[in-house]
Amino acid sequence: MNLIQETTEQTVNELINNDYQYGFVTSIDSDTLPPGLNEDVIHKISAKKNEPTWVLEWRLKAYRRWLKMSDPEWAHIKYPDIDFQGISYYSSPGKAGEGPKSLDEVDPQLLDAYNKLGIPLEEQKVLSGIAVDAVFDSVSVATTFRDSLEKAGVIFCSLSEAIQKHSDLVKQYMGSVVPYSDNFYACLNAAVFTDGTFVYIPKGVHCPMELSTYFRINEANTGQFERTLIIAEEGSYVSYLEGCTAPKRDKNQLHAAVVELVAMDDAHIKYSTVQNWYPGDEQGQGGIYNFVTKRGACRGNRSHISWTQVETGSAITWKYPSCILAGDESIGEFYSVAVTRGKQQADTGTKMLHIGANTKSTIVSKGISVGHGQNTYRGLVRMTKRAKNARNHTQCDSLLLGDQCGAHTFPYIEVMNPSAIVEHEATTSKISDEQLFYCQQRGLSEEDAVSMIVNGFCKEVFKELPMEFAVEAQKLLSITLEGAVG
Amino acid sequence: MLTIKNLSVTVSGKEILNGLNLEVNKGETHAIMGPNGSGKSTLAYTLAGHKECVVSNGNILLNHESLLDLDTEHRAHKGLFLAMQYPVELPGVNNMTFMRESLNSIRRSKGEKEYDSLELINLIRQTAKQLKLDEKLLKRNVNEGFSGGEKKRNEILQMALLEPKLAILDETDSGLDIDALRIIANGVNMLRTPERAIILITHYQRLLDYIQPDYVHVLIDGKIVRSGDKQLALELEDKGYNWIVDGAAA
Numbered sequence: 001m002n003l004i005q006e007t008t009e010q011t012v013n014e015l016i017n018n019d020y021q022y023g024f025v026t027s028i029d030s031d032t033l034p035p036g037l038n039e040d041v042i043h044k045i046s047a048k049k050n051e052p053t054w055v056l057e058w059r060l061k062a063y064r065r066w067l068k069m070s071d072p073e074w075a076h077i078k079y080p081d082i083d084f085q086g087i088s089y090y091s092s093p094g095k096a097g098e099g100p101k102s103l104d105e106v107d108p109q110l111l112d113a114y115n116k117l118g119i120p121l122e123e124q125k126v127l128s129g130i131a132v133d134a135v136f137d138s139v140s141v142a143t144t145f146r147d148s149l150e151k152a153g154v155i156f157c158s159l160s161e162a163i164q165k166h167s168d169l170v171k172q173y174m175g176s177v178v179p180y181s182d183n184f185y186a187c188l189n190a191a192v193f194t195d196g197t198f199v200y201i202p203k204g205v206h207c208p209m210e211l212s213t214y215f216r217i218n219e220a221n222t223g224q225f226e227r228t229l230i231i232a233e234e235g236s237y238v239s240y241l242e243g244c245t246a247p248k249r250d251k252n253q254l255h256a257a258v259v260e261l262v263a264m265d266d267a268h269i270k271y272s273t274v275q276n277w278y279p280g281d282e283q284g285q286g287g288i289y290n291f292v293t294k295r296g297a298c299r300g301n302r303s304h305i306s307w308t309q310v311e312t313g314s315a316i317t318w319k320y321p322s323c324i325l326a327g328d329e330s331i332g333e334f335y336s337v338a339v340t341r342g343k344q345q346a347d348t349g350t351k352m353l354h355i356g357a358n359t360k361s362t363i364v365s366k367g368i369s370v371g372h373g374q375n376t377y378r379g380l381v382r383m384t385k386r387a388k389n390a391r392n393h394t395q396c397d398s399l400l401l402g403d404q405c406g407a408h409t410f411p412y413i414e415v416m417n418p419s420a421i422v423e424h425e426a427t428t429s430k431i432s433d434e435q436l437f438y439c440q441q442r443g444l445s446e447e448d449a450v451s452m453i454v455n456g457f458c459k460e461v462f463k464e465l466p467m468e469f470a471v472e473a474q475k476l477l478s479i480t481l482e483g484a485v486g
Numbered sequence: 487m488l489t490i491k492n493l494s495v496t497v498s499g500k501e502i503l504n505g506l507n508l509e510v511n512k513g514e515t516h517a518i519m520g521p522n523g524s525g526k527s528t529l530a531y532t533l534a535g536h537k538e539c540v541v542s543n544g545n546i547l548l549n550h551e552s553l554l555d556l557d558t559e560h561r562a563h564k565g566l567f568l569a570m571q572y573p574v575e576l577p578g579v580n581n582m583t584f585m586r587e588s589l590n591s592i593r594r595s596k597g598e599k600e601y602d603s604l605e606l607i608n609l610i611r612q613t614a615k616q617l618k619l620d621e622k623l624l625k626r627n628v629n630e631g632f633s634g635g636e637k638k639r640n641e642i643l644q645m646a647l648l649e650p651k652l653a654i655l656d657e658t659d660s661g662l663d664i665d666a667l668r669i670i671a672n673g674v675n676m677l678r679t680p681e682r683a684i685i686l687i688t689h690y691q692r693l694l695d696y697i698q699p700d701y702v703h704v705l706i707d708g709k710i711v712r713s714g715d716k717q718l719a720l721e722l723e724d725k726g727y728n729w730i731v732d733g734a735a736a
Contacts, residue, residue: 433537438574440558441534441567442588442644443595452587456578456627 033090039063042191045090049160049194052167062180062190069184075347076376076408077316079289082254089192089225152208154238155200159227162198169200173231177260177297177324185256186293189225193258196226201236201267210466212241228259232267234300239270241469255314257292265300265327272465273321276313276476282371284343287315294321295351298330298359306333307350308464310473312480315344320378322351325359325387332361335461337473339480340373340405349379349410354387354420363394366458369405370481376408383420390417396426399457401450401481451478487512487683488533488652493544494708495525495532502528504708505544510652513680517694517719518687520705521727526687527571529705530656534568535561548652563595565651569641569658576628581640584628585610589647613646617673635666642673653677654685659693671696691723704730 033041042063046056071082149156155166162170180190201207232238255277261269271294280287290313296305307321317340323332334350352361367375381392398407413422431453439449455462455474462470488510495503502525510516520526532539533546535558546553553561576584590600601609614621619639629637638658645653655674659667674697678684686697694702694716702718703710704727712718712730722730 432574434574435576437534437536437558438570438576439584439588441562441570442584442648443559443562443591444587445559445591448587448591452579452584453576456576456580459578 032088035088036085037063037087037089037192041089045192045194048090049163051163054171055163058175058180059191059193062187063192065181066184066187066191069187072184075318075378076374076410077318077345077347079316079345082289084188087254090194148208152205153202154205154207155198156211157198159193159196159198159229162200162229166198166200169231170198170229173260173262174227174229175260177262177295178258178293183293185291186258189227189256189258189293193225193227196257197228197230199228199230199238199240201230201232201238203233203264204235205233206236207238210239210241212243224253224255224257226257228257229262230260230269230271231262232264232269232303234264235266236264237268237270239466240272241466242271242273243275243469243472253287254289255291257294259292259294259321261296261305263296263298263300263303263305263327263330266302267300268304268306269296270306271296271308271321272469273307273309273311274465274469274473274476275309275311275317278315279313279342279344280315282342284315287344288313290314290317290319292319294319295324296322296332297324298327298332298356300330301327301356302329302331303327304331304333306331306335306464308335308461309337309348310458310461310465310469310476311336311338311346311348312476314346317344317346317348320349320351322353323361324353324355325361325390326355327359328356329358329360330356331359333464334361334363334365334379335464336365337368337458337461337477338366338375338377339368339370339477340375341370341480343372345374345376347376347378349377351380352382352392354381354383354390354392357386357388357390359387359390361390361392363392363396364460365394365396366461367396367398367407368401368454368457369398369407370401372404374406374408376410378410378412380412380414381422381424382413383415383417383422385416387417388419390420392420392422394422394424396424397457398426398428399454400428400430401454447482451481454481487549488685489545489547489550491545491547493532493546494542495528496540496542497528497538501542502539502708503532506705506709508703508710510683510685512651512683514701515678515684515686515697515699517699517702517716518685518705518710519689519691519702519719519722522689524705525708526705527656528708530568530571530654530685530687533561533654534558534566559591560595562648563592567645567648567650567653569638569645569653569655571657571660573629573632573637573641575630575632577630579628581626581628582607582610582624585624585644585647588644592648610643610647614643616676617643617646618669619643634661635663638662638666638670639673642670646673646677650682652683652685654687656687657689658686659688659690667693668696691719694719706731 033044039060042059046059178186180187199211230240261271263269277288277290298305305323309321311317321334325332332352338346338348340346349365350363363379365377367377369375377396383390396409400407407428409426411424415422431450435453436446436449440446454477462473465473490506490508493503493506494501518526528539535556541554548564548566586606593600610624611621614624623636623640629640632640658670686699699716702714702716704712
């Protein structure tokens, strides 16, 4: 029996009348830089983090480049100009220079905040086999299970710590998949990134547990610019989970993260995201701008990178987790559910760049638009000359609830190789009155019927998520759909 | 159990049922026959509370309680079941999950304890076995890619699980070959109990060879124009509906 679907009913009822349950603010002394961005701020961030010179130089190079770039306008989204001088670029819980070293030293209020989010950092996690690297605003405050990971030779720590302790690895790989000059927001991130996660899986190691990070933006007006870097050496395997929640704020907040994945020969990285940043209210006030650059490089032969995302939050989501399939026979996958309701906008999809021979990619995108939600799938499949016998299959389905919402599909397909096969399937559907009547005739309420049908629509994607996340994803979907009909 | 009084119904502004009366007691099986367009399916949909069927006059009472103010799902909670002529597909929704949600919704509405997953699997499997249904149907998505016969059998399975007080079968026999028809008929016969009423809506007498009704009614132009026992069905088979239309006119 499918555990995922078992929870639907219960959670719908549990969560009724619960608009955004993560909208609490934790009051902790924080060490925050005043708003504004200039070279001095970048020097200060770097100094606070006690970074080696090469990092500072990299940041400055990015900053100078960023000044010459402009905000991209090609996405199918609308938002007012962002005042980059109105954002504070550094916020660390606790007093400057006193980073907590173990859970005991962590502010109890902070731990309480995590508990409200349902992420206990205690023993339960051992049972569920998850190690959590919690990013609270900009600095990683607690990392669990590092010991058992260390025994396997896995490095799982904050990026700041990695810069201190594994500087060579960071220097070798950071910016190698997403160069600092890649795009406007990636460039800004390179200049001001404050923390993030670093994962290194040595040759032949199957990471003994699912690795998980919870990001949480707490300070008002704090842009969060984390960077994640995951390196999987030859023949290794890692599954990484990323979940996001943010408290309710009136003003829009910017989240411009960068994620880089590197997979060597026969390595497999599975990266899963459940994103429910605050979406703003029904009138479109507030909410997170989620402008993220995620890219994985399948450098090795037979390497495999798989992105799974469930995007229910944020006022605007703008991201394209991509795969560069350089190694022969490498595999890229993208499974996505994106829900937009109220005034939410999403322009999301993927890029699959086939370079190696016999490379394969699969894209499954499920867009759900509710109310006034606007949902765009944008995807690029490129078969280069070298990519002999490369294959892609894309399936792009949209579901509309109500008559004010929109679904848009922009598939770009570039084939420079006669042996390549590219398939694209797309559907747009609505939940029909007859489907609802059928469910209601069998005793289900309209809301439960919608939730069940939408979950059915997303099943192909949910089954790619690790179990705990699949349950959370279904909960989120149910909350998002509340009051969507009737 | 079911009392339909002087019922008039419009669909998209057009009057389909026009002063229909019917009384069904518990333990009885009634067959409603009639030519195409006579309002048979509209009657079924109206009883189940489909939004498109607008009741302009009359009343429907189930155990002395009017159904007109109840939504479709609340009528289902009261024990009304409609086996549909064209069961819809629910892509991606597992059949077993659907049945569990359905059964538990109805149990909850009655204040009964919900089944846990294990009890439910056993119950569903057992019922499927009694009805000689292939268990594979349970693992598939609701009606998705089912043949016509499989869809109808799936309806009968749900009917057996939900144990309705009043079961309405809307042309369940249409599009079935003789073997599928027998399986369905056996299923329905198993569900005939002294407490349950069944209404069979059908074009053809053939179904009534397998399910012997207590009463047969002929519906023409939104009204029941003749009622009788199963002999009436045989006469219809022999003489056609025109016989009654002409008779009524005469």
